[in-house]
Amino acid sequence: xxxxxxxxxxxxxxxxxxxxxxxxxxxxAVTAIYERDYGLTVSEWRAMAVLGNDQPLSAGExxxxxxxxxxxxxxxxxxxTKAGYLERRVDEDDRRKVALQLTRSGQAVFEELVRKVLxxxxxxxxxxxxxxxxxxxxxxxxxRTNAEALEPDEE
Numbered sequence: 001x002x003x004x005x006x007x008x009x010x011x012x013x014x015x016x017x018x019x020x021x022x023x024x025x026x027x028x029a030v031t032a033i034y035e036r037d038y039g040l041t042v043s044e045w046r047a048m049a050v051l052g053n054d055q056p057l058s059a060g061e062x063x064x065x066x067x068x069x070x071x072x073x074x075x076x077x078x079x080x081t082k083a084g085y086l087e088r089r090v091d092e093d094d095r096r097k098v099a100l101q102l103t104r105s106g107q108a109v110f111e112e113l114v115r116k117v118l119x120x121x122x123x124x125x126x127x128x129x130x131x132x133x134x135x136x137x138x139x140x141x142x143x144r145t146n147a148e149a150l151e152p153d154e155e
Contacts, residue, residue: 026124033116038109039083043068043076045113048085048102052110056089056099085109 011017034045046066051057057065063073077100080086085106089099102110125133 029120029124030117033120034113037116038113041076041079043072044079044083047073047076048080048106048110048113051086051100051102052107052114055101057101058097059100062100080106 031042034040034042040048046068047062050062050065054065059070059073059077062068062077063070066073068076077086077088080102081088083106085103086100087103089101090097125136128136
């Protein structure tokens with residue numbers, strides 16, 4: 001299907017632009033909580049979120065589960081360790097592997113943060129029914145699948 005070129009391009013209604021605007025608004029709202037209240041970076045928060053539900057994990061497992069690159073995960077681990085929120089232990093089954101887990105204070109911060117970000121999520125989605133929330137997530141997943149299919153293969 002050949003598309004007709006519009007007479008004018010309207011950035012304010014261009015879907016990729018709208019995604020960027022939505023991303024910034026949502027991201028700033030969440031960032032205000034973990035950065036302002038706890039001094040965490042986005043990578044530290046994501047690493048903590050991954051660890052909070054399933055620990056201990058290796059740095060590689062955090063990379064896989066968080067979509068953060070290795071360098072940022074390494075920095076996040078260092079920052080969380082320095083803050084006293086994370087401890088490293090040599091894995092008893094594989095002495096080459098370092099097992100990472102939240103300290104008691106790290107777990108407490110994680111649990112406080114989860115309560116706050118879930119409340120924020122509920123506020124952002126207020127006015128949407130449960131069915132609309134599910135539909136939104138499904139539509140976002142479909143758009144993501146379409147976008148990923150357009151990406152060139154990395155070699």
